[in-house]
Amino acid sequence: GESVGLHLPTLSVQEGDNSIINCAYSNSASDYFIWYKQESGKGPQFIIDIRSNMDKRQGQRVTVLLNKTVKHLSLQIAATQPGDSAVYFCAENPRNTPLVFGKGTRLSVIA
């Protein structure tokens, strides 16, 4: 699996601004992707998912974009709030195999 060591990439944004978190996935056979939010001391919490036959999906304040050509996934959070501060992981699901988590990104919201 991938490792980022002890220092996660960090994104700092001002409260109210939009956040964009990026993720590169590894398996071109992956057909399903999930974004998770993990707060300190808690397990990953489902945010939004997308299948490979789509390139965009919107939820409440969140949008996921999928670019299969370059194997890239992004999570956009609109009007970022202090409660959005957490570590965000993308996960890919190659057919019939367990979730593979990508490198996490720590989002820090400045009030």
Add this chain to the structure above:
Amino acid sequence: DAGVTQSPTHLIKTRGQQVTLRCSPISGHKSVSWYQQVLGQGPQFIFQYYEKEERGRGNFPDRFSARQFPNYSSELNVNALLLGDSALYLCASGTLGGEGKQGYTFGSGTRLTVV
């Protein structure tokens, strides 16, 4: 509705000891997966069970074993603990082939510290 329940929440063990972690899935979920999350990294897949049968195993040594019971709860056992086994152990329940929250809902984990 109760979410995925894991116990204990925290424990401290000595090198060489054995540990058993427990997971109760969401009612109606028949699939349970175990993940290890070392500090600062993403979760790494250990096992998946469905209907009491092992459906997948990650790249972990034989010291790690698991089982699923008729009520779909699961136990993860780790023998001969090493310092490197210190991590957050996460359980995810879901419906096999399910997506989103139905596919993978995580518990809060068990924080294992090996000293």
